[in-house]
Amino acid sequence: MRVSVAVHEICHVLYGEQPITLQSSMDRWFATSKDPNALFAYNYIDEALATACGNGWAYEQLSGKEDKTGWYDNEYINTFGHAIYPMVKEYIAANNQLDSAFVHRAIALFSDRFPVAYKNYQNLMNKVNIYTDAATQQDFGNINGVIHKYYRITSSYGSYPISESIQQLDQATGTQFFIVYRDHAANYKLLCERFRQLRSYKSDAEGVISFFDDQKRPVIILNAKDSSRIDRALAVMQSAGEVNSSKEFTPLE
Incomplete structure (x- = not known):
């Protein structure tokens, strides 16, 4: 759906425009993680969030059902986006902003699916x-x-x-x-x-x-x-x- 693609792109803008204090906190949460894959989860988080929000949440809101197909033509972004989608839905429903709990769960989800990402x-x-x-x-x-x-x-x-x-x-x-x-x-x-x-x-x-x-x-x-x-x-x-x-x-x- 074109609207879900538009939401995907809007999410990139919103991610870039989030408060400096929040972005600095996110940088710190990823940087201080002991998980060897944290850096790579950080590298993909912007695209994964946009994918989960646009191709996942927006699509489901418009069609009434979750899109079970691939969302992005990249294994890491597609898998990561699908993995964090339930958490994204939960945060949107509660009107919560990204926090340390979200970041730590996202890192764990990424590392669970790509345990040797740091070597790839x-x-x-x-x-x-x-x-x-x-x-x-x-x-x-x-x-x-x-x-x-x-x-x-x-x-x-x-x-x-x-x-x-x-x-x-x-x-x-x-x-x-x-x-x-x-x-x-x-x-x-x-x-x-x-x-x-x-x-x-x-x-x-x-x-x-x-x-x-x-x-x-x-x-x-x-x-x-x-x-x-x-x-x-x-x-x-x-x-x-x-x-x-x-x-x-x-x-x-």
């Missing part, structure tokens, strides 16, 4: 810092386009070349994603100074390396011999699916 590349690439060997903005744009073929990215920070971006790692949070396709030895030397986990790998070995660094940040490094191999590296990464502590390196074949 699809989630890790949702909000990501991208570092490449691009020499120009056009080169970076081309690489970014290839990345978007494989992953749905809602927020990203891009920087190039790697040698001039390395200092930014000190303050960067979230997923750190590197694409090395030139100056391999020099780039690996710089990265090894930052990530001890990388020191057992050779700079000329094509593949995907992923791990959690000493700050618990997910780090993904694609090592390709040249730019023509980036697409292949991303395909291998997508096939691997997640960070695997017992197999940090996946070769390009």
Whole structure:
């Protein structure tokens, strides 16, 4: 129904316009959760709420029955939206605003359905810092386009070349994603100074390396011999699916 879609979009506006105090509280409730998947529940909560309200609540109000079909063409958003829908209905009926109880229940529901979301590349690439060997903005744009073929990215920070971006790692949070396709030895030397986990790998070995660094940040490094191999590296990464502590390196074949 068109109206439910309109309500979905209105919910995004309302979420963005909620009082600063409430938004700050929500940020804190998610950030202080001990659940390893809390960050990813936070990344999806805006879309999940809009889906539950528009495709769930509004649809049911208009049709008199709940829509049992898929609500969103994304596994995480669709599943999360369905999971929180009963709670959303409860809060709307009681005219309650979002609170810490809602957030903690939402995190638990997300984690129950996606227990290893914190390792999944699809989630890790949702909000990501991208570092490449691009020499120009056009080169970076081309690489970014290839990345978007494989992953749905809602927020990203891009920087190039790697040698001039390395200092930014000190303050960067979230997923750190590197694409090395030139100056391999020099780039690996710089990265090894930052990530001890990388020191057992050779700079000329094509593949995907992923791990959690000493700050618990997910780090993904694609090592390709040249730019023509980036697409292949991303395909291998997508096939691997997640960070695997017992197999940090996946070769390009």
